[in-house]
Amino acid sequence: MNPTAYAIAVAYGAVSFVAVVGLLVIWRSTHSERPRRTDETDTARLAHGEKAWFAIAVAALGVLLLATLPFIPYGDNAAGAGQQTVAVDGAQFAWTITPREVTAGVPVRFTVTAADVNHGFAVYNDDNVMLFQIQAVPDHSSDIVYTFNEPGRYQVVCLEFCGVKHHEMLTTITVEPPA
Ligand code: CUA
Numbered sequence: 737m738n739p740t741a742y743a744i745a746v747a748y749g750a751v752s753f754v755a756v757v758g759l760l761v762i763w764r765s766t767h768s769e770r771p772r773r774t775d776e777t778d779t780a781r782l783a784h785g786e787k788a789w790f791a792i793a794v795a796a797l798g799v800l801l802l803a804t805l806p807f808i809p810y811g812d813n814a815a816g817a818g819q820q821t822v823a824v825d826g827a828q829f830a831w832t833i834t835p836r837e838v839t840a841g842v843p844v845r846f847t848v849t850a851a852d853v854n855h856g857f858a859v860y861n862d863d864n865v866m867l868f869q870i871q872a873v874p875d876h877s878s879d880i881v882y883t884f885n886e887p888g889r890y891q892v893v894c895l896e897f898c899g900v901k902h903h904e905m906l907t908t909i910t911v912e913p914p915a
Pocket of ligand 1: 826827828829854855856894895896897898899902903905
């Protein structure tokens with residue numbers, strides 16, 4: 737198992753564990769006998785407990801957010817010297833990619849825009865794993881940097897519904913071995 741897959745498995749495990757514990761707490765709170773509220777009920781204490789639970793929920797969500805952020809398939813925008821540049825233009829219903837061949841091991845800066853409506857520029861490897869994706873927006877150019885380590889053919893898919901032939905916005909990028 738590679739380190740990324742292992743980290744994802746651990747994150748899923750942690751999320752599942754928190755979910756199960758949360759469900760057990762809810763189940764218990766709805767099935768336990770509690771004295772009815774009377775004039776003697778200490779509402780200040782109840783309010784304090786409510787605040788504590790709110791803080792716990794916020795903290796748990798914050799931890800989950802930070803723990804899962806590294807898995808967002810978004811490239812590293814710090815390209816070094818000698819980067820390759822590729823212009824990407826999305827239009828209903830095809831991609832114009834110039835050039836379509838890049839070299840493995842060298843950072844590629846994709847400059848992405850759209851001619852008509854929003855498109856989603858996403859690149860997948862042989863195993864159908866998304867490597868990165870970025871919105872293609874009309875009148876706006878967005879940069880994303882990615883380094884392909886393995887030569888081969890990579891699938892480009894439109895991930896933003898852009899019209900009746902959205903599903904036809906497929907093409908490929910070829911990654912050549914280093915010279
Ligand atoms: Cu372009 Cu969907």
